[in-house]
Amino acid sequence: MRSRSEHRSPERACFLLQVKADRITDYLASHDDVWPEMLDALRAAGWRNYSLFMRPEDGLVVGYFETDDFEAATAAMAGTAVNDKWQSAMAEYFDNADRPDRAMHRLTEYFHLH
Amino acid sequence: MRSRSEHRSPERACFLLQVKADRITDYLASHDDVWPEMLDALRAAGWRNYSLFMRPEDGLVVGYFETDDFEAATAAMAGTAVNDKWQSAMAEYFDNADRPDRAMHRLTEYFHLH
Numbered sequence: 001m002r003s004r005s006e007h008r009s010p011e012r013a014c015f016l017l018q019v020k021a022d023r024i025t026d027y028l029a030s031h032d033d034v035w036p037e038m039l040d041a042l043r044a045a046g047w048r049n050y051s052l053f054m055r056p057e058d059g060l061v062v063g064y065f066e067t068d069d070f071e072a073a074t075a076a077m078a079g080t081a082v083n084d085k086w087q088s089a090m091a092e093y094f095d096n097a098d099r100p101d102r103a104m105h106r107l108t109e110y111f112h113l114h
Numbered sequence: 115m116r117s118r119s120e121h122r123s124p125e126r127a128c129f130l131l132q133v134k135a136d137r138i139t140d141y142l143a144s145h146d147d148v149w150p151e152m153l154d155a156l157r158a159a160g161w162r163n164y165s166l167f168m169r170p171e172d173g174l175v176v177g178y179f180e181t182d183d184f185e186a187a188t189a190a191m192a193g194t195a196v197n198d199k200w201q202s203a204m205a206e207y208f209d210n211a212d213r214p215d216r217a218m219h220r221l222t223e224y225f226h227l228h
Contacts, residue, residue, distance in 0.1 A: 014165070016176075031225045039227055048227075050225075051128070052226075053224070056222065062176055065227075107167035107176060108167060109165050110145050111165065112165045113153055113164040113165075113179075
């Protein structure tokens with residue numbers, strides 16, 4: 001796989017999560033009004049152009065965001081109190097995660113067109 | 115699910131593909147040097163900030179791109195000779211697709227942070 005410098009700045013991060021199939025509707029509703037404090041924390045941690053996508057058939061979630069440094073951005077979020085509260089509120093929608101953010105499965109970028 | 119206008123311009127499109135698990139290495143290698151004519155066709159069709167990500171454990175592919183009009187962008191690519199050739203070259207890596215692009219499974223965006 002390539003690791004050309006053009007792939008590095010900013011980093012484009014893609015990750016997967018798995019929502020319980022019988023909780024998809026409630027999980028989506030919880031995202032109609034994400035707490036402003038959570039949005040502020042994400043911005044402050046360097047998460048930009050952050051989207052979440054759902055496969056409604058089975059609850060597969062794809063997350064995509066851009067950041068200057070993935071490790072720093074995720075570490076910065078992990079250190080905030082509002083993220084602790086948000087992840088606790090989301091935990092009921094996930095099977096295998098007391099903390100859904102710790103179950104993030106990052107994928108490898110192998111192609112990019114500007 | 116929301117359809118707020120902020121989600122619409124540009125559209126952020128996310129789709130899934132499934133590569134044969136035993137062909138992942140060859141499939142990835144084919145993307146080290148995507149034909150310049152293919153890149154030109156994508157640009158001309160309005161595909162921007164286009165990334166492909168791989169889950170190497172099983173060959174799940176996530177595609178992400180931005181465009182002013184998803185239907186127009188995919189229709190424009192479907193009409194090009196270079197895309198016909200590219201899809202034919204990729205077909206061997208996919209199980210259920212004579213034309214992998216026609217098996218694109220688009221996901222629904224339910225959250226966005228600028």
